[in-house]
Amino acid sequence: MLNRILAVLLVAGALWSCGAEDAQLPILGQKTTDENGKVIEHTIPDFSFVNQYGDTITQNLFDNKIYVSDFFFTSCPTICPVMKSQMIRVYDHFKNNEQVMILSHSIDPYHDSVAVLKDYADALGIVGDKWQFVTGDQDAIYDIGQNAYLVTAAEDTVAAEETGGFIHSGAFILVDKKKRVRGLYDGTLEDQVSQLIRDIELLLKEEDE
Amino acid sequence: MNKLLLVISIACMGVSCTSADELEYEQYLVNGEAIYKAECANCHGQKGEGLRNLYPALKGNGALENSDKVICSIKNGISADKAKSSQAMPPNAKLFDLDVAQLVTYLNKEFGSNKDKITDKQVKMALDNCRD
Numbered sequence: 076m077l078n079r080i081l082a083v084l085l086v087a088g089a090l091w092s093c094g095a096e097d098a099q100l101p102i103l104g105q106k107t108t109d110e111n112g113k114v115i116e117h118t119i120p121d122f123s124f125v126n127q128y129g130d131t132i133t134q135n136l137f138d139n140k141i142y143v144s145d146f147f148f149t150s151c152p153t154i155c156p157v158m159k160s161q162m163i164r165v166y167d168h169f170k171n172n173e174q175v176m177i178l179s180h181s182i183d184p185y186h187d188s189v190a191v192l193k194d195y196a197d198a199l200g201i202v203g204d205k206w207q208f209v210t211g212d213q214d215a216i217y218d219i220g221q222n223a224y225l226v227t228a229a230e231d232t233v234a235a236e237e238t239g240g241f242i243h244s245g246a247f248i249l250v251d252k253k254k255r256v257r258g259l260y261d262g263t264l265e266d267q268v269s270q271l272i273r274d275i276e277l278l279l280k281e282e283d284e
Numbered sequence: 285m286n287k288l289l290l291v292i293s294i295a296c297m298g299v300s301c302t303s304a305d306e307l308e309y310e311q312y313l314v315n316g317e318a319i320y321k322a323e324c325a326n327c328h329g330q331k332g333e334g335l336r337n338l339y340p341a342l343k344g345n346g347a348l349e350n351s352d353k354v355i356c357s358i359k360n361g362i363s364a365d366k367a368k369s370s371q372a373m374p375p376n377a378k379l380f381d382l383d384v385a386q387l388v389t390y391l392n393k394e395f396g397s398n399k400d401k402i403t404d405k406q407v408k409m410a411l412d413n414c415r416d
């Protein structure tokens with residue numbers, strides 16, 4: 076009798092663990108079909124921006140990396156400081172994991188020069204290549220925000236005094252090693268960012284398989 | 285009997301006076317906290333903890349000792365040079381004198397050591413004398 080119970084428990088346990096391994100993050104964005112009928116997933120297209128060290132960076136820097144992307148500007152008086160304090164949690168959590176990076180785009184490239192971005196990163200205690208603060212062509216940044224990362228980034232012509240002149244989503248966008256968007260999180264909310272950290276852990280396991 | 289009544293009524297007046305002052309102080313703190321959360325906490329943090337070297341912590345910040353300077357900074361902002369930071373503090377011109385009075389009363393009580401109520405008259409006077 077005891078053996079039977081043990082056997083049932085073992086089987087149940089095995090099934091349970093299978094179930095847990097099946098948990099996967101969704102693949103977001105519009106799928107398209109090519110002329111051969113092959114389904115093509117939404118991926119982040121190539122880009123070229125300049126980082127806080129004055130280096131031009133492209134998508135190559137993120138080859139074989141999982142990264143979190145967001146949009147901000149250094150003089151932002153509204154949600155950016157909260158977003159940055161939450162992104163620091165992600166940075167600190169994966170500090171020693173070279174597979175995880177962060178890409179913060181400035182949506183105010185006229186003010187946010189390389190020198191301003193460097194000062195900002197220094198003040199936050201960010202060193203090395205893990206967290207890239209980038210500036211570049213304003214239209215290219217707005218375009219990649221809306222069309223690739225599925226979020227809003229634009230100049231604010233209605234309530235500029237309140238927002239610092241720009242409106243943008245507070246989203247953190249999780250991108251996998253195949254450049255696919257795997258999650259959108261509200262970067263102003265602590266519990267959503269905790270979820271993001273758990274999801275990155277999950278993605279790291281998925282990618283290891 | 286009359287004397288006793290007089291003493292009691294004076295005592296009552298004394299108590300109610302103190303209470304009215306205390307009540308107003310409490311009201312300043314409540315309103316000041318609401319203004320802090322709406323206008324300041326994004327950068328300086330919900331608990332005045334700041335954000336690393338980007339935005340200074342207010343908790344225990346010596347700058348709070350000089351309320352007049354704090355008042356000028358809130359209303360007129362601080363340039364990046366003066367803030368000794370890459371970040372300027374933006375001005376907040378839309379706040380009324382009473383808003384600033386309530387805010388500074390809250391800042392002093394919560395993050396500093398001064399437990400006095402700042403009045404809107406004090407704010408006006410400080411603003412008239414801002415250096416730059």
